[in-house]
Amino acid sequence: DAGVIQSPRHEVTEMGQEVTLRCKPISGHDYLFWYRQTMMRGLELLIYFNNNVPIDDSGMPEDRFSAKMPNASFSTLKIQPSEPRDSAVYFCASSLRLGKGGTQYFGPGTRLLVL
Amino acid sequence: AQSVAQPEDQVNVAEGNPLTVKCTYSVSGNPYLFWYVQYPNRGLQFLLKYITGDNLVKGSYGFEAEFNKSQTSFHLKKPSALVSDSALYFCAVRETGNTPLVFGKGTRLSVIA
Numbered sequence: 001d002a003g004v005i006q007s008p009r010h011e012v013t014e015m016g017q018e019v020t021l022r023c024k025p026i027s028g029h030d031y032l033f034w035y036r037q038t039m040m041r042g043l044e045l046l047i048y049f050n051n052n053v054p055i056d057d058s059g060m061p062e063d064r065f066s067a068k069m070p071n072a073s074f075s076t077l078k079i080q081p082s083e084p085r086d087s088a089v090y091f092c093a094s095s096l097r098l099g100k101g102g103t104q105y106f107g108p109g110t111r112l113l114v115l
Numbered sequence: 116a117q118s119v120a121q122p123e124d125q126v127n128v129a130e131g132n133p134l135t136v137k138c139t140y141s142v143s144g145n146p147y148l149f150w151y152v153q154y155p156n157r158g159l160q161f162l163l164k165y166i167t168g169d170n171l172v173k174g175s176y177g178f179e180a181e182f183n184k185s186q187t188s189f190h191l192k193k194p195s196a197l198v199s200d201s202a203l204y205f206c207a208v209r210e211t212g213n214t215p216l217v218f219g220k221g222t223r224l225s226v227i228a
């Protein structure tokens with residue numbers, strides 16, 4: 001299996017621009033997660049999906065952030081408009097299940113820099 | 116609410132010496148505990164997990180962790196550190212069945228040759 005795939009790996013944009021991050025989970029995994037990692041705040045859960053349905057988006061920082069999962073093999077995280085404080089590494093992860101020992105597998109991340 | 120604490124931001128150890136990365140947790144029920152490692156410019160990689168059974172859990176790359184219920188701890192250990200073990204280590208916990216993992220802030224391990 002190729003693991004969780006994220007694109008792009010690096011993104012540099014200017015403040016006010018729209019940014020779209022993409023994720024392909026491991027085939028057959030029912031859960032998909034979006035995390036953000038910064039030096040100040042560590043690893044934060046933004047939103048997660050089960051069977052393409054958003055379950056908890058309480059970690060999404062502002063209305064500028066939105067996430068979709070149109071099908072079982074694709075998800076996007078969109079920031080519109082972007083701001084310098086959105087600069088971070090964004091990780092996507094997937095899991096076959098959550099119960100007890102369900103392991104979350106992470107993608108390589110997208111490093112976002114907003115100028 | 117479930118939470119996990121990693122009391123050390125940084126751990127330094129000489130190559131060949133044993134290493135310990137500390138983790139304590141807080142849950143109201145039975146914990147399910149995980150360790151992940153993050154190498155520079157990479158995603159988090161799963162190392163090992165404790166669900167039930169033997170308190171000593173063995174994982175990838177020679178790492179092991181010991182679950183201690185009385186001390187609410189799940190410290191990561193390795194008998195002999197390698198320079199290549201230098202990375203950021205995350206402890207994570209899940210309490211209820213169908214919730215995402217809650218991660219600690221991470222501990223940076225530096226193994227010096």
